[in-house]
Amino acid sequence: MNQTPDFDRLDRALAKWPRVTLTHTPTPLEHLPRLSAHYPAHSLMLKRDDCTGLAMGGNKARQLEFYLGEAQVQGCDTVLSTGAVQSNYMRMLAAAAAKLGFECHIQLETRVKSNDTDYLESGNVLLDKLFGAHIHSFAEGEDEHGADKKLKQIADQLAADGKQPYIVPLAPVEQPKGALGYALAARELAEQFMQQGIEPDMIVVGSGSGLTHAGLLTGFRTLGMSIPVIGMCVRRPVEAQYPRILSTCRKVERMLGLEEVVKEFDIEVSDLALAPGYGQVSQKVVQTIQDVAALEGILLDPVYSAKTVAGTLMMLESGMLEDKNNIVMIHTGGTPALFAYRKQILSLPEFGL
Ligand SMILES: Cc1ncc(COP(=O)(O)O)c(C=O)c1O
Numbered sequence: 001m002n003q004t005p006d007f008d009r010l011d012r013a014l015a016k017w018p019r020v021t022l023t024h025t026p027t028p029l030e031h032l033p034r035l036s037a038h039y040p041a042h043s044l045m046l047k048r049d050d051c052t053g054l055a056m057g058g059n060k061a062r063q064l065e066f067y068l069g070e071a072q073v074q075g076c077d078t079v080l081s082t083g084a085v086q087s088n089y090m091r092m093l094a095a096a097a098a099k100l101g102f103e104c105h106i107q108l109e110t111r112v113k114s115n116d117t118d119y120l121e122s123g124n125v126l127l128d129k130l131f132g133a134h135i136h137s138f139a140e141g142e143d144e145h146g147a148d149k150k151l152k153q154i155a156d157q158l159a160a161d162g163k164q165p166y167i168v169p170l171a172p173v174e175q176p177k178g179a180l181g182y183a184l185a186a187r188e189l190a191e192q193f194m195q196q197g198i199e200p201d202m203i204v205v206g207s208g209s210g211l212t213h214a215g216l217l218t219g220f221r222t223l224g225m226s227i228p229v230i231g232m233c234v235r236r237p238v239e240a241q242y243p244r245i246l247s248t249c250r251k252v253e254r255m256l257g258l259e260e261v262v263k264e265f266d267i268e269v270s271d272l273a274l275a276p277g278y279g280q281v282s283q284k285v286v287q288t289i290q291d292v293a294a295l296e297g298i299l300l301d302p303v304y305s306a307k308t309v310a311g312t313l314m315m316l317e318s319g320m321l322e323d324k325n326n327i328v329m330i331h332t333g334g335t336p337a338l339f340a341y342r343k344q345i346l347s348l349p350e351f352g353l
Helices: 007-014 060-073 088-100 117-121 123-130 144-160 178-196 211-222 238-256 283-296 305-317 335-346
Strands: 029-031 043-048 078-084 103-109 134-138 165-167 202-207 229-233 268-270 326-331
Touching: 007 178, 007 211, 007 238, 029 178, 060 078, 060 088, 060 165, 060 178, 060 211, 078 088, 078 144, 088 103, 088 123, 088 335, 103 123, 103 144, 117 123, 117 335, 123 335, 134 144, 144 165, 178 211, 178 238, 202 211, 202 305, 211 229, 211 238, 229 238, 229 305, 238 268, 283 305, 283 335, 305 326
Parallel strands: 043 326, 078 103, 078 165, 103 134, 202 229, 202 326, 229 268
Antiparallel strands: 029 043
16 A cells, blocks of 8 residues: 555544443455456455444444443433434434443434334334333424423423433534544454455445444545545535535544644535435435345445445446446445335336235
């Protein structure tokens, strides 16, 4: 590899942040030979963060290591957070809380209007219940601040009842500690590139709250690596996601004691695969889930990882990536949500329904 990563610089910057181990890392970095064969000039690889090992895996396990590390240091006994009904974050928080002995409260927001019992009761919701989480509901899923306000009220009530609550934030905060988990993942990837002799031309990652995207990008730049990191929008269009990522990178830099290692031109976002909107799937996304399952034996999820892969394939198919031979996509997990989207998946013509 042309750029030797400065591991010491990143290690020093991360050293002061408390962390608890929840993940099985390193997760594999795998070549996708049968999918790549459909794009002869390119080699497609997948970083298998669906294999992080906590409760069916996913990116949030890396983020929670830093939040729950802090909750332990602060002597908290209860954790709470807010997310969509089929949130993977809430499922993994519930599992991590069970593992570490925290009481757990999760607020499920109605971001996707649905009366489908698969959506409302299966997938992540079923698992939330298995992990013993206390479930609260919030009807206005697009009101990020309203959801936070209601969560704060629940936390205040828990405190009044004698608990020591710790809120895991989802909306932007001054210290987005979860992003540190992905600065660390950048380190893990850099090691794998060296070990496997890979020179990646770009990385593609789902971009929702943006902590995974901003953490990876800041991590690579701290290591002194200039590899492009493209955020595939899963919740907001480019106009809203770009400033969100820029501001998150600046916050992560401050947490790492660094200044503007990420340049404005480093922030690349695409909303090619976003339509018809958050948590809703297009025919291309469902087709991508089926293709990757049938060609590689790998399960993508409908809300995040399938949009990441579908968006990459759409870029390839439209000739936008002609100079990008080695493409690494991040599988951020979310597989349990497949069961919540049973009807949409079965709507493919080949299933004959
Ligand atoms: C499976 C999965 N992938 C990707 C994301 C997006 O990650 P981030 O919120 O860090 O942008 C999420 C967020 O909930 C997720 O659950």
